[in-house]
Amino acid sequence: MAQIREGHPEALECLIRRHQQPLVNFFRRMGAYMDAEDLAQETFIRVYKYRDRYQPTAKFTSFLYTVARHVWLDLLRQSRKREELTRRLESDGPRSSDGGHPAARLKMDADGALRRLPEKLRSVIVLSFYQGLKYEEIATVLRIPLGTVKSRVFLALARLKEVWHDDE
């Protein structure tokens, strides 16, 4: 980030290439399968725009996912898009019946189960399990107490278990 602030475009390119896959995965897990790359692109543009707000003492991933979270919430706030999104949540992603690789079924199952979680629970499980953030980082990104992160993680996992149990 220091190099980006100093005006080095190649530093931003390196940063994008380092974080783009996990960031796109974040948006996919949150439920925006088709929009994930556009949302990741918007996140990187905002990272550049708000480069002065990054504190070098903080972990960069905390800053990145804080920005990403705002991008995601902005999308949800747009009611028209929210309706469209709701439809996509029902229809997006590969289907287990597509005859593809066995992993495709696993993928759809996990994505489908995640979509059944409330947004608050989905956020903590995506940030912890899929993005590898520590609880403290998640607390920073979501601006919630550490204890709340722990309890939401527990509830989210319990809910996922219920979802799969009921699906069988």
Next chain:
Amino acid sequence: MTTNNVLPTDSSPFQSGAGTCPREADLPGYWLESLSADQKREWERHFQECATCRAAHSEWEQLFARMKIKENPIVDLAPRVMAKIPASAWTQPTWKEWISAIRRPVLKIAALLAVVVGIGILAGTVIWMSRTDRSLVFPQLAQKSSPSKLRPAQEADAGPALRRSLDWLQGAQEPDGRWDAKTWGAQPQFGVGVSALALLALIHKEPQVFASPYAETVRRGISHLIDTMSEEGLMGPSVSGATYNQGLATLAILEAQSRESHPEWKAAGERAVKWLIGAQHPDGGWGYIAGDTPNSSATIWPLQALIRAEGDGFAETRPAVERGLDWLAQSVTSSGELAYNAPQPSADTPVTLTAAGAVCFLLQQHDSVHPMARRLMAALRRLAPDGRMASEPNYYRQYFVGKAFELAADAETVQRLASGNNRWLTCQVASGPQTGSWEAVDPWGGIGGRVYSTALASLALPDFN
């Protein structure tokens, strides 16, 4: 099943445990948090004592296994994002720089004068400034005098960058001689391959490596490779991609043995070569694993290793080398590029494969250049005129293109590849704990991680003067 936003009130949804435990709610942290060894041991002890958590542990484990998702790759977003940021934005100061500039004494005086002149004039000045190129007002803001923490692309002498790379590789080695795949972001089945790449970088780039500070690093690394060798001579696991591991590791052992002879290295090299010959497909190429359908990507490393072995006097390798080269020749398209395999032209990597193919033919020690080498080099000069290629970092491509032009004695192009404004040269970390390493940002970074990136970038850099 309908699940609305009502959160479950039962905080202990796992019914198989006996009773409840206050630590059960913390149990997900066992997988999700990076626990120290002591913390893990503490949990293990707790599982012994607590039936509730023991039962929950088992159920959580199944749940986490089910949650795994195989991610689909994405397109590179960098060009799209960069296109959205005007080039002029990079030369304009940030608001912090503005504040910093205004704090400077001379400008303080200017600001005071502006106050004296009057609020109206000040307001007018502010409006004027906002509509003017700020670098004309505060030229010092346009001069980025602080040194970059990435290696500047224009650095004339690549020696310091290479030294930092090799030093990082040395520091990243584990005490047992390996470079740990997981620690540095590589896929675990390629641990042998990335260790071999690190060794090849040290061996090739440090002149007189066994008289250098890297000597013990290389000896330890070679011993580790040999330790992984099976009775059949295979190093690393017998999985898809084993031929990459074996080709690279065999090459590393042979290169080390040619510089410092050890009976056990020589014996290991012979066994490794024997495995490679045995894994060769009857058609002459190599697949990702012994007997697999051949492709040129999997063929180039075993073939280079056998060519090297032949140069070291391994007499039995000649027929295998000839069959390998014949197979490669059959995979060259009518336009002179090396395809992934004969009927299937490669869409994404013709430059890399063509350069790698040219390297294999150019390594032939004959009085005249192999005709196929001429053909592949002609295609390479067309695909990458004067070494010019797509700008995104690709250490693998950079290495093979540089090596091909080097073997073709095209020094001018080799120099151009490693100088100027090539963007890959800016991806070396210049501060912090990973100083000297190269960011795993190229198309293979997700497979080989930071060790692969640093080793290939090192190999692609010019030699020390």
